[in-house]
Amino acid sequence: LVASRALSPSKYLCTTLAVSPRSELILPPSCPSFQCSWLTPRRWLNLQEYQSKKLMQDSGVAVQRFYVADTASEAQEAAKRLNAKEIVLKAQILAGGRGKGVFDSGLKGGVHLTKDPAVVGELAKKMLGFNLITKQTPKDGVKVKTVMVAEALDISRETYFAILMDRACNGPVMVGSPQGGMDIEEVAATTPELIFKEVIDIYKGMQDDQALRMAANLGFKGPLQRQAADQIKRLYDLFLKVDATQVEVNPLGETPEGQVVCFDAKINFDDNAEFRQKDVFAMDDMTESDAMEMEAAKWDLKYIGMDGNIACFAVNGAGLAMATCDIIDLHGGKPANFLDLGGGVKERQVYEAFKLLTADPKVEAILVNIFGGIVNCAIIANGITKACRELELKVPLVVRLEGTNVHEAKRILTESGLPITAADNLDDAAKKAVAAIRKK
Structure with a gap:
């Protein structure tokens, strides 16, 4: 959607839009959904500015001359090597609004212009190793580990x-x-x-x-x-x-x-x-990526953390996961995450998904929404029971099952002896998940 409209992504994830969490989402703040949750937009591949400029440079595209440094002395030396009339020093983080950002060192601005190479070294000392806070970063900002030292050119x-x-x-x-x-x-x-x-x-x-x-x-x-x-x-x-x-x-x-x-x-x-x-x-900069998203990606799980307390776990597509988030919100609850296992899920992935969800201290209940079209519901049921036993699940678990081999799956859950609350449909599941938290 972003590409087709040539627009930059907003920071709103509308929980009624059925898209992959890898996608960039663009919706206005006035989106007529039940609720829009504030999220930091993420791309599957994140490159720093200097990495993109290197790709362009290698293809013969005209860019400013630049060097990259990860210490103040390297930055100062790079400024001298440029031998430019004016130098621009730019903090390298995967967030916009750097120029108007503030460092926890007290330095204002992640982009600075100077004609004195010595000043570059002093500025770099106040950037490297410190957090830069902008409108697009988390509240505490992002630690700057690299700076780009480039020739400043006038733009007419x-x-x-x-x-x-x-x-x-x-x-x-x-x-x-x-x-x-x-x-x-x-x-x-x-x-x-x-x-x-x-x-x-x-x-x-x-x-x-x-x-x-x-x-x-x-x-x-x-x-x-x-x-x-x-x-x-x-x-x-x-x-x-x-x-x-x-x-x-x-x-x-x-x-x-x-x-x-x-x-x-x-x-x-x-x-x-x-x-x-x-x-x-291979250039993907994972240092700023969310640790849980990185862990989820190892198991081919699509995960986005949110700020609620009911974990959403859906199988058979991002649309179902989004709908699960929506209906929790409709019944007065708040989704703690978006987690989609897709259609080719294996029992081990279910187990790893539960590990992710239970590692989040905000989670007070888990809603599992299974629509077994491509996937066999019995596989999911076996994964759920294994995870509940081995992880010693301490929060209420509500499971809604529908689709392929659903009767066998329900038998597995019922005979497990585990405290799993069954739901007849998605609406019923959401009500029970919200009610489980209110009883605590």
Whole structure:
């Protein structure tokens, strides 16, 4: 959805929208759902800014000269090696709003400009090892372990450019605007005539006349138009090379010296292409990832933590997991997580899922919602009983079963002798889960 609309993800996960938790979700704060839960949006593959710029640089895309440092002395030395008129120092974390962020060291701003290499070292001392707090980080911020030291270039004009996959066009589309350096949503809302699109034929590839037309629409003139078109074509080559679903450059800028430079970029990748993009996926920065999400991924479980106290555990698709979250909210409860085991679940995955859920101190009850279409309900039932015994489950457990081999599954649960509350349907299960907490 993000890619098809060329928009940046919001921080709202609407519990009525049936999508994979790996997806980026975009919904307005006024979303007419029962409840919208505040979450930090996550991508399956997260790259730091300098990593994206390195990919661009390797594909011949014009970016600022830069170095990466993880100590203050390295940062200062990098600033000297750049030998630039002005230097920009940028904290590297996987969150936006760095420029307006605050460090717990007292330093304000995760992005600083200076002409003195010595100042770079002093600033880096107040960044590295300290937490940077922005509007997109957790309350305590994110620890900065790396900084990027780059040449600061003047920008005489900013434009917006992106290449993304669009379902409506069955392939990649270029989206551009001469109004760069600001949210493209705002441009689309206030001046839609300044949004330009070019559909790229997946067989023919990007044509010269398309690139030149987009460059002209972005406002590049004279020799700069040809230069911008060349950068656009190189960005498309990168898009294909790394199996991207979106390459967004904001701004694609023009300097007073007559250069077209990609000053900032966001790249989204197709996680289904990991098998042929091993070098790219090996760069994944997991240091800021949620520990429980990382553990879930080991067992091919789709997990997102939330702020409630009823654990939601669904089998047979993300839509069912979302519906489970919704109906808990409808009956006055609060989901503690989103957990989907998909359709190819094995007994061991059920056990590992319970380990994850019971490790969360906020969880006061667990609702298991099984619709056995592809999966055999008996497999789930065996996994549940094994987990309950071995983990010595201490919180109420409500189970709703429906689908393939459901009678055998119910027999397994009933004869287990475990304190498992059976539910007739999803509505009944949600009511019982909420009631179990209220009795405590």
